[in-house]
Amino acid sequence: MRERTRVSISFELNGTHRHLEVDAHRTLLSVLRDQLGTLDVKEGCDEGVCGTCTVLLDGRPVSSCLVLAARLDGARVTTMAGLSADGRPHPLQEAFVRHGAVQCGFCTPGMVLTAYAYLRQHPAATREELRRALAGNLCRCTGYAKILDAVEAYAREVSLGR
Ligand code: FES
Ligand code: FES
Incomplete structure (x- = not known):
């Protein structure tokens, strides 16, 4: 052995x-x-x-x-x-919830982390660029549109300094 x-x-x-x-x-x-x-x-x-x-x-x-x-x-x-601070979800997680981008939630941690890292490098990414950045993360539930809505909304909040 x-x-x-x-x-x-x-x-x-x-x-x-x-x-x-x-x-x-x-x-x-x-x-x-x-x-x-x-x-x-x-x-x-x-x-x-x-x-x-x-x-x-x-x-x-x-x-x-x-x-x-x-x-x-x-x-x-x-x-x-x-990503959380003081026991509060990260604003990107909150955007996922607000936009109905979490259903079973199984893909959510990977989606959130991939989007977070991509937006740090590409804060002005377009929806198409975000779609490509998330292409390696599979979701069986949402159809992706709500996930992209959430990530775009978060990107807008960050660019507006909210
Ligand atoms: S569990 Fe690692 S890529 Fe699917
Ligand atoms: S929310 Fe179920 S796999 Fe994405």
């Missing part, structure tokens, strides 16, 4: 420092959900297709089911819960 390789990793999760021993073959998704109980990160296809497991790794959206835990050492990980 092959021996399992363990690695020691230190990283920041939503502003809190974490130090863990993990099996080297484990994914970031597995460490977040199974080892740390970070259940706002959802598990869908587990093969990099649906975008449900998206988190921000050093500010960039990644499919956490495709990232090995060993890659985490020294990194900064943000999940949707990490």
